[in-house]
Amino acid sequence: MRRGAALVLACLGLLLLAGAPLWPRLATFEGGQRLVHALVAPAGEGVAMPWQPVQLPHTWPPHLGDAERRYRLQFELSEAPREALYLFLPLLSQSAVVALNGAELADTGNRSLPTGITSGVTALVRLPADRLLPGTNTLDVRVAAAGVVRGHLAPPHLGSAEALTPHYRLQLFLLEHLRLMVLAGQLLLVVALLVVWLYRPAEPLFGWLLLMQALSLPLYAGLRADLPGVQEALPYLLMVSTASTFILPIIALLVSGMPVPRALRACVPAVPALGIALALLAPLPARQVMLAFSVPAALAAVWAAVLVAAMGALRGVREAQLLLAPLLLFALALLHDVALVAGWLDGAILLGAYYRLVLMIVIAVLLMRRMGLSLMRLDGANARLRERLAEREAQLARLHAEERREAAERVRSQERQRLTVDLHDGVSGHLASIIALAEREGAPAIERSAREALDDLRAVIHSLDIGDRELAVALAGLRERSARQLKRLGVELDWSTARLPEISGVTPTHALNVLRIVQEALTNAVRHGPATRIAVRGEAHGAAQAAIVVENDGAPFTAGGGGAGLENMRRRARLLGGAMRFEALPRGGARAVLVLPLQLPGQELLPDR
């Protein structure tokens, strides 16, 4: 959507720019008068001049070499004005001397830019009040044409300074300033292309563009045609610059991604060289060689470029599509100019220079587009690299964490080994001995205490080995130990943790806390119950919690009963980020529920000692 709008705007802008020389045709004048009737006579002094009446604008047939025409225009004034009047000559080719009532007032030849091959100048002549007569006034305009362009005089306007100055300024801008701007733009583009080419010599397009812009610079030599020798050298310079037109099809081919034939490359130096050789060696005037040989060849080259760009555009090459319209306009403008010089068309403005500006703008757009695209590609590559770097870093971080976990695991495992060996040889062995002795001596209380101590020791050692997400393993160890105790006591144990959700953030400390809570619930059930059946279940508790439920068919938990025990359980549950619930069962018995979050708090890599 936005791109489409931009494209339409760009096309309109280009057309406006290209049509610049034609704007004034659309202007309307307010006040003053337009002088359209004139008498014309060939130059030369003499009384018996064959004056011919003509309608302005008037163009006379081309004469190679200098030629002059004299125009006589008359206008009426009802009375002698108090203020000066102004005569505005919108367009004439190529210079004029203006006289009022026989007195010369202005000569454009000394004032405006030398015209070279471009043509068309404008002038604003002050007609002083003291020179104006009431009644009929006579204006004599002597127009001189030089070079290849025909003489031309557009209808002059007569009026006040206020009415005419804006029009004069606009014409001045279009016919002189804009042409200089084209030169400035071209110089700028040459510098830009030179830099691009220096940095990217591998890209042939930039080299060709630079060569084209540099070679077309001699076209502007005409601007200084007043310098000695330039006027004579002009045809040769122009022939040299036709080399640039052969680069156009090469550029169109490169942009469309087609191979450039060697013959075409050879044309770039060969055709201008041939023209110059003909002009120097054969007894032909350089101008004629230029018009008969160089110009048609250049036209053919430009139209070939148009065809190539059209092919590329049809293939869907974006740059060829961009290039096509300006190239076509430029080719049409050249046709127009040739027709003008040949006399098939009337007019005094050569459009080539203006359309060259459009072509330059498109070249700049192509350059900027390529730069933008490569920046985007660079960004893309950077983003990909950053992504890969981030991936690598994440991988490293993962490996590092893994390494730390494994190191912690090794430390734990070593610690546990050491403890186990110590306990094997020491405390646990002694406890086992105490059990054996108490059994022999018939001291059941001592035996029970020793067994509990040994089981608790087992819980401690076992929990040392519990890693993250291994709560089920810890509980499995507890089941194995509890099952033996309860079996001895004749209590039925129904245990299932198969449906316990996975809990992360498990540390040995957490595991031991869970084990102690469940152990306490079992002990309570046996001591205060006295239960005959205990059920332990691990299950999901809502979506984001897990629960371990211990039910027994004994007496319900009472707040006063196992006060310290229950409080201990609550405290441990809080440490785990969970909570304890004690309920009495409707059919008798009690239920203790430990609710745990699925992610336990304060996950540490290393067990705190």
Add this chain to the structure above:
Amino acid sequence: MDKPAQQPGVRQPDGVCRVLLVEDDGPLRERFARLLAAWPGGQLVAACATLGQALQALQGGRIDLLITDLRLPDGHGTQAIRLLRSLHPQAEAMVISVLADDATVIEAIEAGAAGYLLKDADSIELLEAIEELRAGRSPISSSIARVIVRRLGAAGADAPAVPPAEALTPRETEILWGIARGLTYAELAQQLGISRQTVPVHIKNVYRKLEATNRSEAVFNASRNGLIRL
């Protein structure tokens, strides 16, 4: 695959199971000796306090069942187990451990033990353990299961290179995983669609593989024994 490899080891023609007890702690030795003496199905050949005595007793005559502690004043119980396995291949060995933990028990299993007994086991547990062993079934705890899965490698991408003969079958792996995750035999049997009685038989086979693996001295890449994330 589910057919238990029946080991007639502890069932002798005369029907009497000859037991050798090795335990350095006096009260414990006396207690186990008392419990074994009260067992009608067996005969306590000797109750030794040292490895030396035990090795002598093993050389002395037929032993069907060795019950030994591992850490002895003059050596290690695994030596007695290895000797028993080489002298009487049909005989079974059981290790006395204070904790049913991996380090000690696995060591014993790799030496050839087929079961373990907790030091505070009462008479019922002791006799049950012996009966189970005679029926070709072995006990296991979740932590031992965990270590064995690590050792013999679940059928995973980074399973250590074990000789194919010693590799765990998928069924054995499933059972070990289940036990490691804290499933009861009943839950396991239901889940796998096998009889509850066959689970310990599978365990016995796994123990034999551990022993064989240890004997064939397959090197386990310690780095591959990554933690099991249950």
